[in-house]
Amino acid sequence: MAAFEPKIVAFVCNWCTYAGADLTGTSRIKYAPNVRMIRLPCTGRIDFMLILQAFGQGADGVIVSGCHPGDCHYTAGNYHARRRWILFRRLLDFLGVDLRRIHFAWVSAAEGAKWAELVNQVAATIRELGPYDAFPKRLACRPEAVEVA
Amino acid sequence: MQALQNKARALLEAGTVQVVIGYGAGSDPERVRAVFVRRPEQTSQLIFDARCRQNLATYLLKPEVRALGKPALVCVPGTLRALLQYGVENQLTDEAVLALVVTDGAVTELPRFAAMEEYLAGLPRGLTPEQQAELDRIDSLSPAERWAFWSAELQRCVKCYACRAACPLCYCARCITDVNQPQWIPVSSDPLGNLEWNVVRAMHLAGRCVDCGSCAEACPEGIRIDLLNRVLAREALQQFGAEPGYSMRKEYALATFKPDDKEEFIR
Numbered sequence: 001m002a003a004f005e006p007k008i009v010a011f012v013c014n015w016c017t018y019a020g021a022d023l024t025g026t027s028r029i030k031y032a033p034n035v036r037m038i039r040l041p042c043t044g045r046i047d048f049m050l051i052l053q054a055f056g057q058g059a060d061g062v063i064v065s066g067c068h069p070g071d072c073h074y075t076a077g078n079y080h081a082r083r084r085w086i087l088f089r090r091l092l093d094f095l096g097v098d099l100r101r102i103h104f105a106w107v108s109a110a111e112g113a114k115w116a117e118l119v120n121q122v123a124a125t126i127r128e129l130g131p132y133d134a135f136p137k138r139l140a141c142r143p144e145a146v147e148v149a
Numbered sequence: 150m151q152a153l154q155n156k157a158r159a160l161l162e163a164g165t166v167q168v169v170i171g172y173g174a175g176s177d178p179e180r181v182r183a184v185f186v187r188r189p190e191q192t193s194q195l196i197f198d199a200r201c202r203q204n205l206a207t208y209l210l211k212p213e214v215r216a217l218g219k220p221a222l223v224c225v226p227g228t229l230r231a232l233l234q235y236g237v238e239n240q241l242t243d244e245a246v247l248a249l250v251v252t253d254g255a256v257t258e259l260p261r262f263a264a265m266e267e268y269l270a271g272l273p274r275g276l277t278p279e280q281q282a283e284l285d286r287i288d289s290l291s292p293a294e295r296w297a298f299w300s301a302e303l304q305r306c307v308k309c310y311a312c313r314a315a316c317p318l319c320y321c322a323r324c325i326t327d328v329n330q331p332q333w334i335p336v337s338s339d340p341l342g343n344l345e346w347n348v349v350r351a352m353h354l355a356g357r358c359v360d361c362g363s364c365a366e367a368c369p370e371g372i373r374i375d376l377l378n379r380v381l382a383r384e385a386l387q388q389f390g391a392e393p394g395y396s397m398r399k400e401y402a403l404a405t406f407k408p409d410d411k412e413e414f415i416r
Contacts, residue, residue, distance in 0.1 A: 049345065136339075
């Protein structure tokens with residue numbers, strides 16, 4: 001059996017991190033291929049439900065990234081997002097969800113190298129942690145459960 | 150009780166209010182239920198004792214209750230906080246409801262938000278030492294133990310949404326859990342759906358919950374969902390100074406921000 005390779009879902013904002021990751025590519029910087037990027041208009045749009053959905057559909061780790069404070073294209077979306085993350089992380093921690101699998105970052109459009117480093121670090125962390133089997137999965141993602149039903 | 154019935158009769162007879170919403174006898178001696186008293190001769194239905202804890206503010210925003218006319222509402226502290234939070238969230242105008250507080254056989258009328266603020270200012274605030282200890286006990290477990298504890302708790306959820314129905318601040322006309330295109334939360338009792346529902350419920354009440362405890366009392370499975378609300382309330386107070394339901398001048402903590410909110414977890 002092949003060694004475990006983590007699936008990582010990255011929710012990124014259109015204006016900073018997505019452009020930053022683009023720069024990583026155009027700068028020819030190689031980084032871990034484990035990440036699936038989902039582009040959203042703003043970190044303020046990254047509903048905590050999306051993070052739960054990612055884990056429920058088989059993600060082993062999640063990255064949430066957007067513009068640095070003060071740089072938001074919509075002025076304050078990232079500030080609002082940050083408040084929500086503070087409470088969301090607290091709730092997940094209280095529930096015993098593994099916080100080592102959820103990473104938050106500010107990556108600007110000029111930080112192609114930071115994006116590569118971030119993904120590499122997160123991939124290494126999750127690779128060490130192994131698959132997130134403890135998190136319940138969506139029924140459609142559990143073929144064995146569907147068959148029984 | 151007699152004082153409450155007399156007050157309700159007087160209010161209805163004078164036409165100050167069109168309906169008195171209070172507690173009445175339930176289906177067994179353990180229970181009480183909400184009663185909507187619209188005629189002076191029905192006021193004998195009203196009771197008030199230690200069983201009367203359910204937050205009756207829940208009913209106020211429903212269109213069929215609004216249609217009854219101006220209400221007087223029998224309030225416990227959690228109900229008053231809910232009314233103030235309704236005011237903050239522009240769900241209720243000042244003087245739209247007359248709050249009645251029963252203490253030691255006497256009834257106090259609180260006709261305005263300012264009077265409710267003043268009354269609540271005289272009561273103890275924040276979590277009791279027992280409530281703090283409960284949260285600290287769970288926090289002191291390892292993440293794996295916490296996960297095991299909550300998995301066992303949430304596994305019992307049958308998605309009856311009694312918690313939502315009992316909560317005065319769960320008043321969305323269309324709840325995310327009723328949305329089925331896309332289906333965010335599975336309707337059946339399913340481990341992921343149960344987790345999602347309870348997380349979404351707690352998160353949507355974060356910084357708004359007035360800690361009346363009605364959700365946990367309503368839960369037929371006795372799941373301690375009030376702990377989820379309380380841990381977020383404690384965090385929102387520590388991080389953002391949020392104390393919902395005490396003042397009309399306080400903003401919803403998640404509708405605002407400070408440039409220096411703590412961010413040591415963000416790279």
